[in-house]
Amino acid sequence: MTSLRYPQITDELLSAYIDNAVSDDEKTLIEAAVVEDSALAWRLETLQYTVTLLHALPQVSVPRNFTLSQAQLADATMPASALAQSVGRAVTSPKRVQPGRDANGLAQRWRNFWQIGNLFLRNAAAVSFALFLVLSTSNLLLNGLTPMATNQAEAPAAVSIVVTATSNAVLSTATRNATGVALATTVVVQATTPPTVVATQAQTGGAQKQGAPDAGADARRSSLPTQAPVALLAESAADTQAMQSAAPAVEQSTASQNEGAASSARQQEDASASSAAELAPPAPVPQMRTQAYAPQTSMTSTMMMTELITESSSAAITESEAMITAEMVQSSAIVSDVVATRITDTMLATAAQTSVSSATVGNATAKPLSPTQAFSPLSAANEADSATSARTTPAFQSLLRILQLASALAALLLGALWWRTRPVRQEI
Amino acid sequence: MDEQTVVAQALNGKLNAFNQLVLTYQNLAYSIAYRVLQNENAAADAVQESFIKAYRALSSFQGANFKGWLTRIVVNTCYDVLRVQQRRATTSLDDLPVEAEYVAYLVDPGEGPEAYAERMELNQLIEQGLHALPPDQRTVLVLCDIQGHSYEEIAELTGLPMGTVKSRISRARTRLRDYLLQKPELLPSTFRPYDG
Numbered sequence: 001m002t003s004l005r006y007p008q009i010t011d012e013l014l015s016a017y018i019d020n021a022v023s024d025d026e027k028t029l030i031e032a033a034v035v036e037d038s039a040l041a042w043r044l045e046t047l048q049y050t051v052t053l054l055h056a057l058p059q060v061s062v063p064r065n066f067t068l069s070q071a072q073l074a075d076a077t078m079p080a081s082a083l084a085q086s087v088g089r090a091v092t093s094p095k096r097v098q099p100g101r102d103a104n105g106l107a108q109r110w111r112n113f114w115q116i117g118n119l120f121l122r123n124a125a126a127v128s129f130a131l132f133l134v135l136s137t138s139n140l141l142l143n144g145l146t147p148m149a150t151n152q153a154e155a156p157a158a159v160s161i162v163v164t165a166t167s168n169a170v171l172s173t174a175t176r177n178a179t180g181v182a183l184a185t186t187v188v189v190q191a192t193t194p195p196t197v198v199a200t201q202a203q204t205g206g207a208q209k210q211g212a213p214d215a216g217a218d219a220r221r222s223s224l225p226t227q228a229p230v231a232l233l234a235e236s237a238a239d240t241q242a243m244q245s246a247a248p249a250v251e252q253s254t255a256s257q258n259e260g261a262a263s264s265a266r267q268q269e270d271a272s273a274s275s276a277a278e279l280a281p282p283a284p285v286p287q288m289r290t291q292a293y294a295p296q297t298s299m300t301s302t303m304m305m306t307e308l309i310t311e312s313s314s315a316a317i318t319e320s321e322a323m324i325t326a327e328m329v330q331s332s333a334i335v336s337d338v339v340a341t342r343i344t345d346t347m348l349a350t351a352a353q354t355s356v357s358s359a360t361v362g363n364a365t366a367k368p369l370s371p372t373q374a375f376s377p378l379s380a381a382n383e384a385d386s387a388t389s390a391r392t393t394p395a396f397q398s399l400l401r402i403l404q405l406a407s408a409l410a411a412l413l414l415g416a417l418w419w420r421t422r423p424v425r426q427e428i
Numbered sequence: 429m430d431e432q433t434v435v436a437q438a439l440n441g442k443l444n445a446f447n448q449l450v451l452t453y454q455n456l457a458y459s460i461a462y463r464v465l466q467n468e469n470a471a472a473d474a475v476q477e478s479f480i481k482a483y484r485a486l487s488s489f490q491g492a493n494f495k496g497w498l499t500r501i502v503v504n505t506c507y508d509v510l511r512v513q514q515r516r517a518t519t520s521l522d523d524l525p526v527e528a529e530y531v532a533y534l535v536d537p538g539e540g541p542e543a544y545a546e547r548m549e550l551n552q553l554i555e556q557g558l559h560a561l562p563p564d565q566r567t568v569l570v571l572c573d574i575q576g577h578s579y580e581e582i583a584e585l586t587g588l589p590m591g592t593v594k595s596r597i598s599r600a601r602t603r604l605r606d607y608l609l610q611k612p613e614l615l616p617s618t619f620r621p622y623d624g
Contacts, residue, residue, distance in 0.1 A: 010598075011598050011599075011601075011602045012594060012595055012598035012599075014598075015594070015597055015598035015601050015602075016594055016598070018601075019572070019578075019579065019597075021579055021594070045619075046605050046609075046619055047601050047602070047605060049605075049615075049616070049619055050601050050604055050605045050608065051573050051601065053550070053554055053608070054554065054569070054573035054574055054604075055573060055574070055576075057463075057551060057554060057555075057574055058551070059455065059459055060458060060459050060462045060463075061455070062454050062455055062458045062472075062475075063458075063468060063472055064472065065450075065451065065454065066450050066454045066457070066458075066472075066475050066476050066479050067447040067450045067451065068443060068446065068447060068450065068479055068480065068483060069443075070443065072476075072480065073480065073483070420515065
């Protein structure tokens with residue numbers, strides 16, 4: 001409020017005048033204005049009377065004494081006081097103990113930090129955060145196992161190979177146990193091919209499907225309309241189907257050559273290489289699949305060989321334990337390890353070449369892959385499993401992502417609400 | 429025993445010495461807390477909390493003005509309580525009933541019944557006017573006009589700039605005056621609204 005005649009004299013200036021917190025010029029101006037302006041005088045007088053009334057307010061009496069006791073200090077939610085720590089040696093120790101400086105004080109502060117506020121909101125936020133962590137971990141694991149499910153829309157080929165070979169220790173253990181039951185060799189191959197890749201595959205027909213290394217080569221061209229994940233899982237010890245398919249090859253191999261698994265592997269490698277060399281020039285046959293078990297994954301001959309070696313070696317161990325010697329088992333495992341290392345390098349090169357092939361095939365000019373590239377045979381069952389996985393995994397992962405997002409939001413919201421329930425403490 | 433000696437003993441960890449300081453300043457602390465918080469129980473809790481804080485922060489006390497240091501702790505504790513109350517507030521302070529019970533311990537037995545009734549009614553009106561003020565304005569008004577601190581002291585106690593302290597005090601006084609004018613019959617004739 002200001003006066004019309006003295007607009008510069010505000011209530012704030014009058015209030016400061018009451019407290020004698022104005023300059024001499026302001027004081028002179030106010031005293032002169034009060035004489036001339038009755039409204040200004042009323043404002044000043046009422047303000048002064050208000051201050052007088054406030055000064056006249058009676059002092060309130062304390063309802064009780066506020067002296068401190070050790071029990072009060074101990075029961076307080078704040079950190080353990082210096083009193084509680086130093087009361088017993090107050091006389092002998094003039095130096096006060098700083099509260100919260102030692103480990104006990106820090107631990108107590110940490111506990112108190114979580115004990116303040118609404119505990120229900122705190123617990124709910126913690127549960128939401130834990131759920132978020134679990135979902136995140138699950139999502140990561142799923143992505144790691146089925147990368148193609150998340151990359152289906154991407155054209156570039158992505159090839160990943162997971163080869164889990166039985167370690168020498170397991171083999172040795174199985175051999176020592178003389179039962180061979182626990183032996184398991186697993187090869188998991190996951191590969192992705194671009195949607196329109198036309199590639200030449202070296203197929204050795206049914207004989208090769210059954211593991212015969214020197215079966216007649218059958219060049220077959222296949223166009224893959226869709227990109228699908230392929231997972232080949234051969235568990236020699238547990239999967240009887242794989243054993244049945246691999247057993248004849250092993251028998252044939254072991255019957256014709258008694259050089260052990262290592263020499264068999266070398267022979268298989270040579271046979272695969274020779275089969276690949278006999279490939280006929282590719283001709284594009286788009287959108288056609290000639291056989292139900294036609295492969296959908298471009299794999300190197302090394303991969304094929306690895307599968308065959310693994311199947312044959314493990315099947316040989318389980319089928320004919322009596323024929324297995326310690327040298328065979330060891331050499332087989334060593335070969336598996338070496339080939340597994342080769343697979344990584346070769347598949348990386350395959351992925352790059354497949355990408356180039358994909359770009360070329362886009363113009364309907366099918367470009368044959370190098371002879372070293374060949375498709376591995378896949379069973380119809382594996383193909384069906386892969387297709388099913390490709391259909392169901394994206395929906396499941398979408399659900400996981402939604403739950404993950406919801407749990408993260410819930411953790412943030414509940415944490416914020418819990419934080420709001422905490423009393424604000426101002427630094428002294 | 430002077431205050432410095434008692435403070436020194438309290439710094440050495442003597443609880444009895446600190447309790448002497450408590451007894452000395454508990455009226456001051458409770459008066460501030462009660463005027464600011466306008467609630468007996470909240471004020472009592474704030475005072476108790478303030479003394480506990482003061483004891484724990486005693487090692488950080490540097491200087492001779494223990495009263496000012498303690499007052500600052502009380503004001504800060506009241507700010508904390510006010511913040512919590514504002515978070516949990518479900519009703520406006522202005523909606524509180526105008527007629528309230530007299531506080532028993534405010535009664536002065538040496539006064540006549542009629543004068544006592546008029547004074548108590550006016551005091552009650554002032555208390556209600558204080559209650560109606562925003563907490564920030566009420567705090568500086570209590571420190572200035574009830575506790576008698578200067579602008580500089582209030583700025584130091586509250587951590588506010590001097591200009592903010594001045595403006596808040598001015599607005600608080602003006603607002604309280606306007607509140608008191610709602611019941612002019614309790615005020616002297618000079619306090620009646622100016623007709624121009």
